[in-house]
Amino acid sequence: xxxxxxxxxxxxxxxxxxxxxxxxxxxxxxxxxxxxxxxxxxxxxxxxxxxxxxxxxxxxxxxxxxxxxxxxxxxxxxxxxxxxxxxxxxxxxxxxxxxxxxxxxxxxxxxxxxxxxxxxxxxxxxxxxxxxxxxxxxxxxxxxxxxxxxxxxxxxxxxxxxxxxxxxxxxxxxxxxxxxxxxxxxxxxxxxxxxxxxxxxxxxxxxxxxxxxxxxxxxxxxxxxxxxxxxxxxxxxxxxxxxxxxxxxxxxxxxxxxxxxxxxxxxxxxxxxxxxxxxxxxxxxxxxxxxxxxxxxxxxxxxxxxxxxxxxxxxxxxxxxxxxxxxxxxxxxxxxxxxxxxxxxxxxxxxxxxxxxxxxxxxxxxxxxxxxxxxxxxxxxx
Numbered sequence: 001x002x003x004x005x006x007x008x009x010x011x012x013x014x015x016x017x018x019x020x021x022x023x024x025x026x027x028x029x030x031x032x033x034x035x036x037x038x039x040x041x042x043x044x045x046x047x048x049x050x051x052x053x054x055x056x057x058x059x060x061x062x063x064x065x066x067x068x069x070x071x072x073x074x075x076x077x078x079x080x081x082x083x084x085x086x087x088x089x090x091x092x093x094x095x096x097x098x099x100x101x102x103x104x105x106x107x108x109x110x111x112x113x114x115x116x117x118x119x120x121x122x123x124x125x126x127x128x129x130x131x132x133x134x135x136x137x138x139x140x141x142x143x144x145x146x147x148x149x150x151x152x153x154x155x156x157x158x159x160x161x162x163x164x165x166x167x168x169x170x171x172x173x174x175x176x177x178x179x180x181x182x183x184x185x186x187x188x189x190x191x192x193x194x195x196x197x198x199x200x201x202x203x204x205x206x207x208x209x210x211x212x213x214x215x216x217x218x219x220x221x222x223x224x225x226x227x228x229x230x231x232x233x234x235x236x237x238x239x240x241x242x243x244x245x246x247x248x249x250x251x252x253x254x255x256x257x258x259x260x261x262x263x264x265x266x267x268x269x270x271x272x273x274x275x276x277x278x279x280x281x282x283x284x285x286x287x288x289x290x291x292x293x294x295x296x297x298x299x300x301x302x303x304x305x306x307x308x309x310x311x312x313x314x315x316x317x318x319x320x321x322x323x324x325x326x327x328x329x330x331x332x333x334x335x336x337x338x339x340x341x342x343x344x345x346x347x348x349x350x351x352x353x354x355x356x357x358x359x360x361x362x363x364x365x366x367x368x369x370x371x372x373x374x375x376x377x378x379x380x381x382x
Contacts, residue, residue: 047299052306053205061115063314068111071321075101075108078324081337092153092175097327099179100146104320107139111317122199122208129208133197137190138183140232143320145182147273148236149175150327155243159250189231192224218291225288233281237273244270269326272319280316283309 078101082094110132113124122129156171196210212220244266251263286305328334 060118064111064115074324095175133193141186151243280312
């Protein structure tokens with residue numbers, strides 16, 4: 001009790017910073033200098049978060065492993081198809097989809113380590129803590145930016161058809177440069193993780209978290225969260241909403257019988273993106289507000305926010321295993337390639353092709369998905 005009475009105002013400000021770090025379990029280093037106070041013990045005395053840690057230990061590991069297995073299988077299949085059928089890398093969207101699958105795979109690699117941390121503790125050291133945290137952020141930003149690029153390319157192909165056909169080769173060359181730029185920007189945006197991520201002690205458990213210096217913790221945390229919300233959600237959402245709304249308006253003016261399928265795919269893409277990403281990013285905005293002026297001080301309310309954050313974060317992570325089914329496997333050509341892959345792996349006999357009897361229109365023969373280019377301007381059908 002005497003120790004608490006001697007905490008000066010500076011230490012109290014620093015404690016507020018520690019209580020509002022990126023994760024509720026994030027704590028500042030447990031030294032006893034003027035700059036760094038033993039906030040682990042102080043935080044437990046103010047608000048016991050043992051129930052939150054127990055919830056996370058039971059909830060996250062099985063879900064993270066499920067996401068990693070399903071998403072890994074789906075994205076590996078996408079990479080295999082693109083590398084095996086080189087002809088597929090002939091459009092900008094194909095290049096973006098391949099990079100998106102790689103980004104999702106690298107993101108999914110981090111989930112088993114987070115699952116192990118939630119179950120037992122962080123036992124992998126400081127270097128792997130920094131690498132794993134940075135890898136997570138690199139692929140979070142790259143995935144969102146690549147989804148944005150896909151929506152822009154679909155806008156060009158469907159809305160600006162003539163321009164897309166006349167500049168197809170040039171656009172394919174630019175797509176590679178755009179992908180390089182996306183990865184470089186994602187690495188830059190993940191720099192805070194390389195700098196500040198390190199193992200932090202909380203009672204008998206160790207967690208890999210962002211540990212900010214006491215003198216700049218609040219400002220740095222607000223900046224990091226603001227970058228994640230703006231670049232990881234707001235910018236992609238604004239661009240996707242504009243592109244797909246214009247595409248839908250274009251489709252409504254056509255008389256193509258395939259437009260309804262195309263619109264369903266677009267609707268699914270937008271709905272899944274909003275449902276999976278909006279709640280979690282809204283929670284990050286709450287964290288920014290909490291870091292700015294400590295809006296929530298009641299211990300029970302804080303713990304409810306902690307649990308809600310864990311659930312919404314897991315929902316946002318599911319996007320990595322849904323992407324292959326939303327953007328790739330909806331296409332007939334890709335489903336045929338998946339069947340061919342299974343035939344090769346399990347020695348399933350191939351079916352004999354039917355002779356071309358009836359005349360088929362170019363649209364029905366290409367059967368291009370709304371997420372893949374077609375040699376024609378009507379790249380809409382499934």
